[in-house]
Amino acid sequence: MTPGSARTDIEDTVAHAARLAESALADAEGADFRTRWKGLVARGVWDAPAPDSGAGRLGPVTRSVATVEGIGRAGTAAGLCYAMASQRFGIQFPLLSVLGEDGQRRLGDTGSGDVLLCHALTEEGGGSDPLSMSTRAELQEDGGYLLTGTKSFVTAAPVADVALVFARTAAERSPFALSAFLVDLHSPGVEQSAPFPKTALTDVPMGSITFHGVRLAPDRMVGEEGAGLGLLTLTTAWERALLLSYALGPMRRVLDRTVEWSSTRQHFGRRMGASHIVAARVADMALALYRSRELVYRMAARLDAGERPRQLASDAALTKISVAEDYLLFSQQAARLGGVRSFIEDSGLTADLISPMAASTYAGPNDLLRITVARELGLPVEN
Numbered sequence: 600m601t602p603g604s605a606r607t608d609i610e611d612t613v614a615h616a617a618r619l620a621e622s623a624l625a626d627a628e629g630a631d632f633r634t635r636w637k638g639l640v641a642r643g644v645w646d647a648p649a650p651d652s653g654a655g656r657l658g659p660v661t662r663s664v665a666t667v668e669g670i671g672r673a674g675t676a677a678g679l680c681y682a683m684a685s686q687r688f689g690i691q692f693p694l695l696s697v698l699g700e701d702g703q704r705r706l707g708d709t710g711s712g713d714v715l716l717c718h719a720l721t722e723e724g725g726g727s728d729p730l731s732m733s734t735r736a737e738l739q740e741d742g743g744y745l746l747t748g749t750k751s752f753v754t755a756a757p758v759a760d761v762a763l764v765f766a767r768t769a770a771e772r773s774p775f776a777l778s779a780f781l782v783d784l785h786s787p788g789v790e791q792s793a794p795f796p797k798t799a800l801t802d803v804p805m806g807s808i809t810f811h812g813v814r815l816a817p818d819r820m821v822g823e824e825g826a827g828l829g830l831l832t833l834t835t836a837w838e839r840a841l842l843l844s845y846a847l848g849p850m851r852r853v854l855d856r857t858v859e860w861s862s863t864r865q866h867f868g869r870r871m872g873a874s875h876i877v878a879a880r881v882a883d884m885a886l887a888l889y890r891s892r893e894l895v896y897r898m899a900a901r902l903d904a905g906e907r908p909r910q911l912a913s914d915a916a917l918t919k920i921s922v923a924e925d926y927l928l929f930s931q932q933a934a935r936l937g938g939v940r941s942f943i944e945d946s947g948l949t950a951d952l953i954s955p956m957a958a959s960t961y962a963g964p965n966d967l968l969r970i971t972v973a974r975e976l977g978l979p980v981e982n
Contacts, residue, residue: 608656609665609896616669617848619644624675632804633715633758635679640712644670645687658903663687664844664895671848677954678802680845681961685754688841689962690716690763693834693908697822705781705818707761717759719750719782719808720831726752727967728982729765729777729831734810736766736778738824742817744768746782746810756806757794760784763834764810765827777827780819788813799957836908838962840898840915843922846958847895850888850926853933853950857881860948861936871936880932887925887932894918913975916968923958923965930955 619642627638644666657665667687671680691709695702707714725731734748746766750756762782769776784791788811794804822830861872861881871877898918901911908915930952934941937948959965973980 605657605661605900609661612657612662612665613669613672613848616644616666617673620670620673620675624673632679632682632755632802636682636715637712639670639675639679639683640710645710658900660692660841660902661896661899663692664841664899667844668847668851668892671845672851673848674852675848676802677845677849677951678800680848681800681842682755682803684842684845685718685838686716688844689718689834689838692902693830693837694763694821697830697833714760715755715758717753717755717762717808718834719753719756719762719764721750721752723749723751727963729828730772730774732765732767732777734764734766736768736780736815738768739814744780744815744817744820746780746788746813746815749807749809751807752795752805753808754803754805756808757791757804759791762808763821764808765831768824768827774828775825777831778824779821779827779830780815781821782810782813782815782819784808786813799954832912833908835962836912836915837902839919839968840902840908840911841895842962843891843919843926843958844895844899846922846926846955847888847892850891850929853930854881854884854888856948857884857933857936877936880936884929884932887929891922891925894921913972916963916971919962920965920968920972923955923961926958927952927955 620639623638623642624635627635630638645663667680667684670683671677686709691706694706698705706716709716720726720729722732722734724733734746734750736744736746739745746764748766750764760783762784764780764782765777766780767776768778782789790809790811792806792808794806797805858881861877862870864871866874872881895918898911898915902908930950934950934952937950940946940948941950943949967982970980970982
């Protein structure tokens with residue numbers, strides 16, 4: 600993380616976002632995903648702060664990470680935190696860097712919460728091997744494209760308004776066979792599925808999108824034809840660097856409640872926290888959270904400083920692997936300390952082990968990311 604005043608500014612931003620999120624969640628209690636999403640955005644969690652405030656001294660990426668953490672600290676469900684981090688870091692930041700001043704207009708009114716984005720890459724046949732995709736966009740005489748195919752396992756697909764869609768514009772398996780498009784999901788020929796029944800991050804819907812010969816105007820393409828793989832590399836680097844920011848707030852809440860429980864629970868005639876084994880487990884949880892925050896905020900600071908995301912690919916992969924695995928170990932420690940209450944709803948100590956486990960698959964499975972890291976180190980290893 601960053602030293603001195605920047606550290607204080609981050610904590611101030613986290614606290615400010617938490618206060619806004621608490622208010623928004625109270626107003627939208629029991630509401631559906633879109634209503635809670637819009638409530639958070641409309642409350643101003645993403646708004647630019649006053650220049651003389653702590654948040655105003657932070658770079659936009661670091662400020663956004665602190666905002667996501669604050670939203671989680673307020674008790675926002677991990678799925679909603681994940682969705683906000685995914686849109687912010689997996690779509691908005693990378694696209695705005697590519698589209699420039701015209702970017703916000705092309706993305707739509709995301710600032711009010713009225714427009715929800717999704718990232719449509721994965722298909723039933725695979726996601727980690729993008730060159731195997733079958734969704735295709737065929738060039739038409741008017742310069743537009745005809746989009747046909749199905750994307751699956753897409754976060755927010757059932758309720759999204761605009762999708763960043765990757766499609767094949769050339770038949771061969773080459774780095775220039777893919778292109779990217781911004782697709783209005785209210786267009787004729789678009790079919791959004793019902794939400795898939797999930798066991799992880801259940802507060803954000805996931806589904807499929809089928810394109811039945813959807814006509815796209817020429818200006819719906821992002822960049823040039825054949826530049827899709829390059830854009831995917833960009834969005835992937837952003838995601839791997841910062842997506843796991845969604846876990847920081849929930850981790851802090853779990854650590855706080857575990858410390859309180861261990862400090863007050865009587866066990867064998869003494870407080871549970873007096874046990875060296877319990878104290879060591881709590882310390883391990885604190886270490887996992889500390890390490891995760893340091894890695895994520897360090898990546899944010901580097902992006903704010905102007906480092907190119909593609910040059911951070913290996914470090915982003917290492918960050919994603921480390922935070923995802925620490926998140927799981929952290930949650931396992933909390934479950935052990937909570938005992939049977941970890942598996943009882945509304946016990947105050949209920950543990951979610953499935954969502955942290957799923958973190959190892961988002962933005963690329965950790966095992967495949969290890970291959971990426973090994974290749975960067977010079978090993979002759981292929982996918």
